[in-house]
Amino acid sequence: MDKLSVGDKAASSRPNRWVDPSFTDLPGESFSLSRRRKVVCANAETKRPRKRAGEAGSSGPHTSFLLKESAQRDQDEPWVDRYSPCSQAELAVHKKKIEEVENWIRVHSNTSKGGVLLLTGPSGCGKTATVQVLSLELDLRVQEWTNPSSQEPYSSSQHGEEKPLLSCQCHCQVRIKWRMNGLSCSSQLSQFSFLLRVNKYNCLKMVGDGGATDRKLILVEDFPNQFYRQPGSLHDILRRFVKTSRCPLVFIVSDSLSGDSSSRFLFPRDIQEELDISSISFNPVAPTTMMKVLTRISTLEAGKSCGRMCVTEQTVLETLCSGSSGDIRSAINSLQFSSLPDTSLEKGLLRMKKDIHVTSLSKAVSRTNQRKKKSKLKKEQNEEQAIGGKDASLFLFRALGKILHCKRGKHEGAEAADCAPGPDLPSHLSHLHREALLVDPELVVERSHMSGEFFSLYLHQNYLDFFSEVEDVERASEYLSDADLLTSDWTSRSTMALYGSSVATRGLLHSNSQQVSVGFRPLHKPNWLLVNKKHRENSLAAQSLFRSFCLTPVSLQTELLPYLAKLTNPLRNQAQIAFIQDVGQMSLRRFPGRLKLEALTDKEPAQLERDSEEEEEGQAGVEEGLPASQPKPTTSQVLLEEEELIIEDYTSD
Numbered sequence: 001m002d003k004l005s006v007g008d009k010a011a012s013s014r015p016n017r018w019v020d021p022s023f024t025d026l027p028g029e030s031f032s033l034s035r036r037r038k039v040v041c042a043n044a045e046t047k048r049p050r051k052r053a054g055e056a057g058s059s060g061p062h063t064s065f066l067l068k069e070s071a072q073r074d075q076d077e078p079w080v081d082r083y084s085p086c087s088q089a090e091l092a093v094h095k096k097k098i099e100e101v102e103n104w105i106r107v108h109s110n111t112s113k114g115g116v117l118l119l120t121g122p123s124g125c126g127k128t129a130t131v132q133v134l135s136l137e138l139d140l141r142v143q144e145w146t147n148p149s150s151q152e153p154y155s156s157s158q159h160g161e162e163k164p165l166l167s168c169q170c171h172c173q174v175r176i177k178w179r180m181n182g183l184s185c186s187s188q189l190s191q192f193s194f195l196l197r198v199n200k201y202n203c204l205k206m207v208g209d210g211g212a213t214d215r216k217l218i219l220v221e222d223f224p225n226q227f228y229r230q231p232g233s234l235h236d237i238l239r240r241f242v243k244t245s246r247c248p249l250v251f252i253v254s255d256s257l258s259g260d261s262s263s264r265f266l267f268p269r270d271i272q273e274e275l276d277i278s279s280i281s282f283n284p285v286a287p288t289t290m291m292k293v294l295t296r297i298s299t300l301e302a303g304k305s306c307g308r309m310c311v312t313e314q315t316v317l318e319t320l321c322s323g324s325s326g327d328i329r330s331a332i333n334s335l336q337f338s339s340l341p342d343t344s345l346e347k348g349l350l351r352m353k354k355d356i357h358v359t360s361l362s363k364a365v366s367r368t369n370q371r372k373k374k375s376k377l378k379k380e381q382n383e384e385q386a387i388g389g390k391d392a393s394l395f396l397f398r399a400l401g402k403i404l405h406c407k408r409g410k411h412e413g414a415e416a417a418d419c420a421p422g423p424d425l426p427s428h429l430s431h432l433h434r435e436a437l438l439v440d441p442e443l444v445v446e447r448s449h450m451s452g453e454f455f456s457l458y459l460h461q462n463y464l465d466f467f468s469e470v471e472d473v474e475r476a477s478e479y480l481s482d483a484d485l486l487t488s489d490w491t492s493r494s495t496m497a498l499y500g501s502s503v504a505t506r507g508l509l510h511s512n513s514q515q516v517s518v519g520f521r522p523l524h525k526p527n528w529l530l531v532n533k534k535h536r537e538n539s540l541a542a543q544s545l546f547r548s549f550c551l552t553p554v555s556l557q558t559e560l561l562p563y564l565a566k567l568t569n570p571l572r573n574q575a576q577i578a579f580i581q582d583v584g585q586m587s588l589r590r591f592p593g594r595l596k597l598e599a600l601t602d603k604e605p606a607q608l609e610r611d612s613e614e615e616e617e618g619q620a621g622v623e624e625g626l627p628a629s630q631p632k633p634t635t636s637q638v639l640l641e642e643e644e645l646i647i648e649d650y651t652s653d
């Protein structure tokens with residue numbers, strides 16, 4: 001069979017598969033007209049009254065079957081797709097952000113020279129939806145890269161045999177042929193260099209395209225794995241792209257709260273500057289906007305269900321909203337699940353609704369009872385969030401702010417455990433009375449994705465700016481010391497770490513007796529990290545420069561080098577002399593003030609912890625190969641162990 005003619009047939013049946021891309025030398029699945037553009041169009045259709053099924057029903061023989069099938073499809077359709085926004089007004093994104101993106105796209109699609117835009121922000125905050133909607137409104141064709149699955153090409157090249165051509169799936173034949181022509185062996189990376197070919201061709205005009213535009217926008221959300229190993233290969237492609245580009249290129253990189261910040265890794269600041277990459281950062285969807293979207297969807301669905309489903313209660317919507325941490329996709333999905341009949345989730349929700357009801361009825365009951373009910377409600381809500389909610393991680397900056405700003409007051413969710421009620425405290429302890437905490441310190445530490453010890457280190461570095469009374473500072477520093485002491489013994493460290501971080505966070509919160517608003521304060525990374533890094537570098541250098549002494553790095557730096565620094569004899573080489581001058585003597589002149597501190601940015605994840613853990617491991621390796629869990633010898637131990645310090649070994653030229 002003539003494969004080209006097969007391809008033609010395929011084109012007529014599935015035009016988007018292979019005709020729309022400007023370059024036909026790529027597998028259809030890697031580079032496609034954006035899925036979501038199709039969803040937007042489908043959505044537009046669903047918004048029109050769905051008459052067809054009904055009309056067909058009156059004439060066709062399989063009426064009831066078709067009706068059932070379409071009803072089932074309707075029911076199964078994810079609400080995020082059904083209610084995907086079609087216009088700017090429908091987007092749950094801040095107007096200013098939409099404007100920023102729109103301006104950028106306008107500028108870069110109207111010039112012959114394209115440009116590169118990087119969109120960052122938490123997952124599900126509407127970055128992709130914004131690009132889709134704006135492209136639709138600005139009449140741009142979105143061409144989106146999706147990673148080809150590695151399995152298919154791999155299996156075909158592995159077996160080394162041509163798969164039989166399937167006559168019923170014409171478009172597959174074309175793809176198989178491509179693979180046999182050698183593309184099967186090409187890596188995701190080489191396929192990704194489509195970026196460089198995309199400028200060469202215009203889109204083919206198809207019948208039924210409705211005069212679709214030639215202007216296009218390239219969207220990349222999926223990155224070939226290779227780029228995470230070698231970001232340099234992405235940068236090389238981009239360097240070549242910006243030289244020849246004719247259309248705008250948009251990268252979408254979602255922030256990860258668990259520590260790996262892909263955007264900083266894939267697009268470091270120097271590359272952004274070199275290639276003139278614009279960057280726009282999205283925020284999580286605001287709760288009020290989210291509530292509007294959820295209410296609208298719930299009302300529409302209730303209307304469509306002809307009484308089978310009722311509008312979800314406001315309190316339940318609020319819970320879903322707060323549990324989604326600004327992720328609209330997660331919130332809408334949770335709403336859909338919660339509306340499913342006969343699910344355990346619904347039972348959970350019903351139970352919660354009942355509890356909320358009970359709580360609202362019990363408002364007239366005594367104050368103590370009320371407090372109990374409130375804490376019960378909070379517990380229930382937390383349970384609920386555990387079912388439908390999103391992992392509510394916090395960026396380190398925000399987590400630290402929650403402790404340092406020390407918010408207290410009367411609030412439904414305020415934690416009662418921390419503060420004894422004022423009247424119950426005897427008069428001599430009245431100064432220890434505090435309003436209820438608005439945060440749960442242990443939960444904050446947990447959600448920071450950082451160990452308690454490191455979290456305390458950050459608190460230690462930054463707490464001074466948030467205190468106004470010196471007595472408070474004294475008490476806070478005592479608590480920090482106590483926390484340190486709790487984790488000083490390595491045998492019990494893993495158990496005591498939680499207690500240590502509780503003492504540090506609660507101690508700081510309680511010590512800060514003057515609850516004054518300090519406004520914005522920049523936060524800094526702990527000095528300890530720099531010092532630790534320097535210490536590690538010095539240890540490695542000392543070991544390699546003075547290898548012949550066979551001493552541990554600690555003894556080298558604290559005993560031998562200070563001694564050698566006192567000797568006037570010329571040393572063997574310049575590197576040794578320079579190192580001894582640097583490490584072997586303490587200079588008061590060299591460090592007149594505090595070391596320059598590194599600022600902590602608002603979206604910085606707990607990345608540094610990993611760095612320093614690696615450093616610690618490295619350090620442990622340096623120190624006599626002890627594993628990190630083992631206690632390291634102190635200077636005095638080393639002195640005891642190595643009484644015979646043989647300086648005589650040293651000979652000068």
Ligand SMILES: Nc1ncnc2c1ncn2[C@@H]1O[C@H](COP(=O)(O)OP(=O)(O)OP(=O)(O)O)[C@@H](O)[C@H]1O
Nearest residue numbers: 080083084090091092123124125126127128129254
């Ligand atoms: N009013 C709305 N505004 C934005 N998105 C909406 C709205 N209503 C429904 N949605 C749906 O919510 C989802 C938002 O996800 P989107 O892909 O835009 O997020 P994202 O920020 O790109 O995150 P990710 O990188 O995880 O995909 C889309 O599926 C969109 O159709």
